[in-house]
Amino acid sequence: MPKPDKAQRSDKSKQKGETPKKAPKLPPQSDLPTSYAEPQGNGGETHQTTSDPAATMTSQQGIPISDGQNSLRAGPRGPTLLEDFQLREKIFHFDHERIPERVVHARGTGAHGVFELTDSLADYTTADVLSRVGQQTETFVRFSTVAGRAGSFDLARDVRGFAVKLYTAEGNWDLVGNNIPVFFIQDAIKFPDLVHAVKEEPDRGFPQAQSAHDNFWDFASLMPEAWHMVMWQMSDRTIPRSYRTIEGFGVHTFRLINAEGKSTFVKFHWKPRQGLQSVVWNEAVKINGADPDFHRRDLWEAIDSGDFPQWDLGVQLFDQATADGLPFDHLDATKLIPEEDVPVRLIGTLTLNRNVDNFFAETEQVAFCTANVPPGIDFSDDPLLHGRNFSYLDTQLKRLGGPNFTHIPVNAPRCPVMHFQQDGHMAMVNPKGRANYEPNSWGPEGGPRENPELGFKSFAADVEGPKARLRSETFADHYSQARMFYLSQHPIEQKHLGDALVFELSKVTRVDIRARAVSHLRNIDEDLAATVANGLGMALPDPAKAAKPTLDLPTSDKLSILANGPDSFKGRKLGILLTDGSDGVLFAALTGAVEAAGAVWEVIAPKIGGVVLDNGDAVAAKQKIDGGPSVLYDAVAVLPSAEGAVLLAQDAPAKDFVSDAFAHCKFIGVGADAEPLFAAARIPPELDEGCVALGSGKDAKAFVAACAALRFWPREVTVDLDAMA
Ligand code: HDE
Numbered sequence: 204m205p206k207p208d209k210a211q212r213s214d215k216s217k218q219k220g221e222t223p224k225k226a227p228k229l230p231p232q233s234d235l236p237t238s239y240a241e242p243q244g245n246g247g248e249t250h251q252t253t254s255d256p257a258a259t260m261t262s263q264q265g266i267p268i269s270d271g272q273n274s275l276r277a278g279p280r281g282p283t284l285l286e287d288f289q290l291r292e293k294i295f296h297f298d299h300e301r302i303p304e305r306v307v308h309a310r311g312t313g314a315h316g317v318f319e320l321t322d323s324l325a326d327y328t329t330a331d332v333l334s335r336v337g338q339q340t341e342t343f344v345r346f347s348t349v350a351g352r353a354g355s356f357d358l359a360r361d362v363r364g365f366a367v368k369l370y371t372a373e374g375n376w377d378l379v380g381n382n383i384p385v386f387f388i389q390d391a392i393k394f395p396d397l398v399h400a401v402k403e404e405p406d407r408g409f410p411q412a413q414s415a416h417d418n419f420w421d422f423a424s425l426m427p428e429a430w431h432m433v434m435w436q437m438s439d440r441t442i443p444r445s446y447r448t449i450e451g452f453g454v455h456t457f458r459l460i461n462a463e464g465k466s467t468f469v470k471f472h473w474k475p476r477q478g479l480q481s482v483v484w485n486e487a488v489k490i491n492g493a494d495p496d497f498h499r500r501d502l503w504e505a506i507d508s509g510d511f512p513q514w515d516l517g518v519q520l521f522d523q524a525t526a527d528g529l530p531f532d533h534l535d536a537t538k539l540i541p542e543e544d545v546p547v548r549l550i551g552t553l554t555l556n557r558n559v560d561n562f563f564a565e566t567e568q569v570a571f572c573t574a575n576v577p578p579g580i581d582f583s584d585d586p587l588l589h590g591r592n593f594s595y596l597d598t599q600l601k602r603l604g605g606p607n608f609t610h611i612p613v614n615a616p617r618c619p620v621m622h623f624q625q626d627g628h629m630a631m632v633n634p635k636g637r638a639n640y641e642p643n644s645w646g647p648e649g650g651p652r653e654n655p656e657l658g659f660k661s662f663a664a665d666v667e668g669p670k671a672r673l674r675s676e677t678f679a680d681h682y683s684q685a686r687m688f689y690l691s692q693h694p695i696e697q698k699h700l701g702d703a704l705v706f707e708l709s710k711v712t713r714v715d716i717r718a719r720a721v722s723h724l725r726n727i728d729e730d731l732a733a734t735v736a737n738g739l740g741m742a743l744p745d746p747a748k749a750a751k752p753t754l755d756l757p758t759s760d761k762l763s764i765l766a767n768g769p770d771s772f773k774g775r776k777l778g779i780l781l782t783d784g785s786d787g788v789l790f791a792a793l794t795g796a797v798e799a800a801g802a803v804w805e806v807i808a809p810k811i812g813g814v815v816l817d818n819g820d821a822v823a824a825k826q827k828i829d830g831g832p833s834v835l836y837d838a839v840a841v842l843p844s845a846e847g848a849v850l851l852a853q854d855a856p857a858k859d860f861v862s863d864a865f866a867h868c869k870f871i872g873v874g875a876d877a878e879p880l881f882a883a884a885r886i887p888p889e890l891d892e893g894c895v896a897l898g899s900g901k902d903a904k905a906f907v908a909a910c911a912a913l914r915f916w917p918r919e920v921t922v923d924l925d926a927m928a
Contacts, residue, residue: 262292302567303602304353307398308364310412311347312446312499313566314506316555318342318369318516324550327467327520328459330579332371333550341370343613344555345569346446346502350401351412356495358487359412360441360703365451365473366571367553370617373577373657378471379595383440384452384539387429389678391590396422397429415710424719427681427747430727431537434685437703439481439696439764444837445501447512447774448480455573455588456533458581458662459520466662468526468533468583470540472517472547478769480913482834484703486867489834497835503558508803510774511556517547530754531684532677536587538684542761565613570599578659605629621651682726683754689728691762695916701731702925705738714741722747738925765913772910773801778836780807780828780860782847786874787818792900793840793872796907807831807860809850817844829856833864838910840872840897841880848876852883861886865894866922868914872897872906893918 249272253259260268268289275287283290305311318332318340325334332340347364348357363382368375387397400422403409410416414436423429435441443449451473458466482490490497505512519540521533531538559565572595573588582588599608605628608614623640625633636650643649692700704724708717717739724732725746736743760766769775777797781790797804808814808824815821825831828851833839841861843851851857861884864871871894873881882888890896893915895906920926 262289263296264292302604305347305602306598307349308347308366309353310351310355310357311345311364311566312502313343313345313559313562313569314502314555315557315559315565316342316344316511316553318367318551318553320551322548322550324459324518324520325461327461327469328579329462330371330376330459330577331373332369332376332577333459333579340372341617342553343368343370343565343569344553345566345571346449346498348412350414355412356491357498358442358482358490360414360436360484360487360707361412362436362441363443363446363449365449366569367451367473368569368571368575368614371577372618373579374618375575375614375616376577376580377571377573377575378451378453379571379573379591380451380453380471380473382443382449382451383432383435384450384454384470384472385432385435385684386454386536386587387423387432388426388587389428389535389537389674390586391594393426394587394590394594415707417711417713417716420708420711420720421713421716424716424723427723427749428537428678430681430723431685431688433723434688434700434727437700437707438688438692439483439699442482442484442487443498444480444482445477445505446498447477447502447505448475448769450474450479451514454536455585456526456583457576457588458583460579460581460660460662464660464662466581466664468521468523470519470545472519473514473553474517474547474549476513476515476552477774479764479767480769481764483699483867483914484706486834486863489832489863493830493832493834502555505774506555506558510801511554512774513555514553515549516551516553517549519545519547521545530756531680532675534583534585534675535678536585537678537681541687541757541759543757543759564611568603568608568611569613570595570603570608570611572596572599576659578657581662584664607631623650680751680754682723682749683751683756685727686753687756687758688762689731691758691760693763693765695919696763696765697731698919698926701734701738702923704731704735705925708735708739717741718744719747726753768913770911771800772797772837772907775802775837775910776835777802777804777907777910778807778826778831778833778839779804780839780841780843780851780857781814781816781822781824782809782843782851783814784817784844784847785814785842786844786899787816787820788900789842789874789897789903790816790820790822792903793842793897793906796903800907800911802837802907802910805831805836809847809854809857828854828860832856833860833869834867836864836869837913838870838872839864840874840906841877842872842874842897843877843880845876848874848879852879858884860884865918868893868916868918868922870895870906870910870912870915872902887921891915891918891921 260271262268274290275284276282277284320333320336320338323334323336345366348359348361349364350361351359365380365382367378388394401414401419403411404416404418423433453471456468456470459469460466494500525545526533529540533540574592574596600606607627607629610631623634625639634650636648638645638649641650689697708720711717718741721732721736722744724735726749733743779793794804805825806822807826807828809828811824811827813821813823857880861880865886873890873894873896875898895909896902897906
């Protein structure tokens, strides 16, 4: 490229009104520094060089790089040269960094783990992964929300995906489940409509990551089959405390096939050893602002610290006769099978024990598919499952760009893979040898062959009936299990469910949609319908027309979060608010008691540099008060010194810390000098039993023991207008 002459350059600068800059005097070529922009006095090192060939940065082609800070220019202030392959390659690659995010379940987080079988199902299935007790199978799990984009927040009111890939000796088994055992729709053909309705409205592109808008409720109120799942969605199941505290469900009925070819129906469950736990709605809203990555951070930190989350794998096994005796159809994904009818047998344990090395390579590129099942596991005729078996493979082609996504390490089976499929984008491991077809007559050199004994065989189910677009009559009862779910909830859970319906429907602008939604509730529970109509300030509409009358099914404790909660504070987090001069002995006793319970603690203080306690100990803070609001903790202890409490009483974030913890029914440890702060936060002076006095170190144990209960629920009726009404 010809060099512009000096006169031209200074002319241009003048036109723009710039002061012509004097070009720096160049040193001789051999003395050229690698940059003219050496940092001035801030200790930064722009050029971090090495003389070690093994540590040398290279281009994608392996060409060693000498300067990664400056593009190739004609003169220090001159034009950039087209010849700069290093710049071109780097920008080219950057421009193509993104792949399409998942249409649903875009936001997620993943981890590696191991599944160990503890009880053999060899009588029911030939699947190796379910037959050999003690066998450990490598796994990868991805948790997700459904509706929001990849950049949305973790605590949306939303279903959580719970997708497990087990790299078995007989190929990958993907159990692509949710944290709710039923689904909104009965037929895959409605899935695009459901997802369009819940996602951002198409004209305006919002609201993001929530169902509280007209389109979702319009669709749901026109789809009676959705109402069982709607009840779960409005319950606290959709605002979990952690990915560690959710259940997982395969949802559909699958089959197990044994050596004799006999089929047994099976439903899969993951039961968290951490117990079920959720947050409250007002807290979820605030967590999303305080830490949009609340769930992914929680999982990462737990695994990182060696507190490995665990789930037991449970199976409900049943035969055709049992299925025929149920008051609903086991092929209908809007129904569950109560554990009281078919008990869950625990057969193994999943432990997540390793964080990913790279989010994109593993969590983003992992590709699940419900059709990935090893021999011995097969599908039932659930029409939703059949749609999924088609969809997941199709979606991977779009997302990962070609048919060779099984070559990506996170997707690659750990067992031998032998076939004649070849070529295509990014082929990494094309089959070797002369023959790329079969049958062939190349003898033992001719590549892999069919194996009638070990190979996958579909269960030979009888199929009959006319080819038609039909929905079975046995799918028609839409309300009985919705009622069963509601009546199985603890009263405080029922209240939360009613609150959620009122909240969501209050965001719906069309009055007719609100009324149509409430009309379904009348078929589920009259009290709930009346509560919601009252909360919306509207008259009770007529009940929706029901295809079948609502049955009074027995309730089930297994459906309640509170009935299946943890029995200790283990794995949870205490926030300790300190100031200079806080009680050092108490602090030591409290942190000791928390650690003894297997929980963790964090100090929140006016300054991130920390505080000096009354015994002279310096304690670093993990959070400054406005960066560590109480919503980030399961319980809090407020232990300011007398002087500190007076100062904090003037500080809005400190007052919010206390009043939010109180409003969210958290257990609060109250230091002896905290009163001015509590008064400023307008906490009633008569403290309830959820506020535990921490007068001295002796009280610490009792406080941590009290925290074992998730929340002090009796307080809710005193802090929530909806409960008082
Ligand atoms: Fe999915 N679903 N789904 N789904 N689903 C996807 O596949 C689909 C359904 C679930 O972490 C997509 O790879 C259809 C039920 C999870 O990567 C897509 C139907 C359940 C994940 C797809 C359903 C799920 C997905 C988008 C109705 C619970 C995240 C990206 C017939 C049992 C997996 C992808 C991950 C993802 C289709 C219904 C769970 C589009 C057509 C029911 C956990 O293929």
